[in-house]
Amino acid sequence: MADADHVDPGLPEPHEYRRLDLVEVLVSMVLIFVLDVVAGFDVQLGEVFTKFESNALIVTQVGAALTFVVLAGIALYFGLHHNLHSLLRTFAVYLTVATVQVLVTIAFMLTSNHVRGHDYLWGLSDAVGVYLLTMSVFAGWYLVADHLTQGGAFAFPSRSGRRVVRRGRLVDYLFISFNTNSTFGPTTELILSRKVKLLMMLQTVCSLVILLVLTARLLGRT
Amino acid sequence: MNAKAKTPAVPRTAYSVRETVGMVVGMSCIFVLNVVACLQLDLGTTFGPTLDHVLNWFLALGAVVFGAVVVASVFFGARRDHPSLLRAFVVYLGFATVQVVANVAALLGTAKFRHDSYLWGLWDIGAAYLMVVAIFTGWYWVLDLLIPGGAFEFPVPEGREPERPRLIDYMFIAFNTNSTFGPTAEAVLSRRVKVLMMFQTICSLFILLVMVARIVGMSGG
Numbered sequence: 001m002a003d004a005d006h007v008d009p010g011l012p013e014p015h016e017y018r019r020l021d022l023v024e025v026l027v028s029m030v031l032i033f034v035l036d037v038v039a040g041f042d043v044q045l046g047e048v049f050t051k052f053e054s055n056a057l058i059v060t061q062v063g064a065a066l067t068f069v070v071l072a073g074i075a076l077y078f079g080l081h082h083n084l085h086s087l088l089r090t091f092a093v094y095l096t097v098a099t100v101q102v103l104v105t106i107a108f109m110l111t112s113n114h115v116r117g118h119d120y121l122w123g124l125s126d127a128v129g130v131y132l133l134t135m136s137v138f139a140g141w142y143l144v145a146d147h148l149t150q151g152g153a154f155a156f157p158s159r160s161g162r163r164v165v166r167r168g169r170l171v172d173y174l175f176i177s178f179n180t181n182s183t184f185g186p187t188t189e190l191i192l193s194r195k196v197k198l199l200m201m202l203q204t205v206c207s208l209v210i211l212l213v214l215t216a217r218l219l220g221r222t
Numbered sequence: 223m224n225a226k227a228k229t230p231a232v233p234r235t236a237y238s239v240r241e242t243v244g245m246v247v248g249m250s251c252i253f254v255l256n257v258v259a260c261l262q263l264d265l266g267t268t269f270g271p272t273l274d275h276v277l278n279w280f281l282a283l284g285a286v287v288f289g290a291v292v293v294a295s296v297f298f299g300a301r302r303d304h305p306s307l308l309r310a311f312v313v314y315l316g317f318a319t320v321q322v323v324a325n326v327a328a329l330l331g332t333a334k335f336r337h338d339s340y341l342w343g344l345w346d347i348g349a350a351y352l353m354v355v356a357i358f359t360g361w362y363w364v365l366d367l368l369i370p371g372g373a374f375e376f377p378v379p380e381g382r383e384p385e386r387p388r389l390i391d392y393m394f395i396a397f398n399t400n401s402t403f404g405p406t407a408e409a410v411l412s413r414r415v416k417v418l419m420m421f422q423t424i425c426s427l428f429i430l431l432v433m434v435a436r437i438v439g440m441s442g443g
Contacts, residue, residue, distance in 0.1 A: 155379050184401035190377035191407060197394040204401050212344070216437050 022079045022087065028143055028170040029075060029091050033068045035136035036098055037061070042129025043105055053108045060101040067097045084147070092144050098137045105130050106206055109213050127214045131181060134210065138203045139177035143170060145196050153193035181207040242299045242307070246292065248363065248389045249311050253288045255356035256318055257281065262349035263325055273328050280321045287317045304367075311364050318357045325350060326425055329432045347433045351400060354429070358396040358422045363389060365415055373412035400426040 040061045049057065071094045078087040109130060146153040146168060154176065156168055168176075172189075179187040184204050191197055237245070260281050269277065291314040298307035329350055366373040366387065376391065378384045391408075398406040403423050410416050 151379065151382070155377060185398040185406045187406075191394075192377065192379060194388065194390045197390060201394065201397050204397070208401065212433070212437070215434070219437055 022082065022084055024169065025084065025087055025091065025143070025147070026075060026079050028140070028173075029072070029094070031170065032098075032136050032140040033065075033072075033094070036101075036133060037065065039129045039131075039133035039136065040064075040101070040105070043109075043126045043133065049108055049112050053112060057105060057108065060104050064094075064097045064101045068094050088144050088147050091140065092148075095137060095140045095144060098140070102130075102133055102137050102206060105133060106209050110209060124214065124217055127210060127217065131207070131210055134203060134206045135174070135177045135181050138180065138199065139170070139173045141199050142173040142176050142196065143168075145193060145199065146173070149193045149195070151192070153191065153196040155190040155192055157188050177203070180204060181210075184208060237302075237304055242302075242304070245307065245311075246295050246299065249295070249314070249360065250292070251389070252356050252360040253314070253318075256321070256353055257285070259349040259353035259356065260284075260321070260325065263329075263346045263353070265346070269328055269332055273331070277324060277328060280324055284314075284317055284321055288314050308364050308368050311360065312368075315357060315360045315364060318360070322353055322357050322425065325353065326428050326432075330428060344433060344436055347429060347436070350429050350432075351426070354422060354425045355393065355396045355400055358399065358418065359389065359393045361418055362395050362415065363387075363392040365412065365418070366392065369412050369414070371411070373410065373415040375409040375411055377407055396422065399423060403427060 040057075044054070044057060044061075071090050075087050075090045078084075078090060109127070142153070152167065154168065156172060176187075176189050180200055180203050184207060186200060191200065260277070264274065264277060264281075291310045294310040295307050298304070298310060329347070362373065374387070374395065376384065376387055395405075395408055399419055399422050403426060405419060410419060
């Protein structure tokens, strides 16, 4: 078993960076933030929370947004200096705050489930919101982990005879995150890093709890 | 999949002192997880007094068995007799598996009596889930070390030397088997482990069954 954490150098030397890599990470960071904000609002719109819970969620959401604004400036600085390593670490700080936001949201959904009453399935949009939130945040984690882990954190499938894909694009990490949410485990990409295994287990726990909330809602626990 | 090359035989029987200590610590972690899960299950579930008594007996007996296994493992560890050390772990895991079965059976028997007002009232189901993950992590770990050539084929990127798996790798297998009801990225090479994995899947399906029954009970109550 190879834990990719300490095997061979994963990141290229600074002069080997493609400008595209830096732009791609910056754009990914913004996209994940946008997804995060949209999903956060969607959860709020569900109006299932008490005043305290609602305020707490707003605080975490505003906190995450402020963190992003500050970190985006720092990330831009690192981007302009072609420092991909520090840029990714900056991204990881934002993702930590966003992960706390995800956990708080899921915990409140779990405790507030009994007060909800809906006549239509679209009333479950907040459950979809938290699903989207989990997916976007963990996609960010997988992107950062794959770039920061020496040798890469994932082995992507490639056609025989073609060049092995060393690094994925944002859509590859979204695919991993989406599949982990929907199948409750890894699928076609092999996980080579123990840290990512832990992250994936955390994501599975989140998605199982979301399924629990959704099932309870569908069964009319209102 | 290029990266999933066959894992070359890793020498799995020659262990350093540090690795031997790591084994005992790893097994202690599994024991602690099991005890915590058992206590949570006991606190959160409305078992009858007789059933409660039986499960508490199991818990106490499990602690005694584990104590004896630790003493035996220190003895075997000092003599560098690793196969015997692992077999001592198997004794504890065998007992803990009976305990898991008893707990899952008890949950099945009491599912209809329970009425929760909140979803977090289902946390004893989470404890049962944790217990299954902990015990089967131990099984996969010990069997992978005991079976010649290993019980699993872990993914290894091309051109890289395979490393000796760690506890977290086996926990990942056990966790995924519980959540996806089957194997995922790691290929299972041993028939004994296949049987064990099917057994774990049955346990996790029963846990799902109890959870659904409780949620339905909530909507009815």
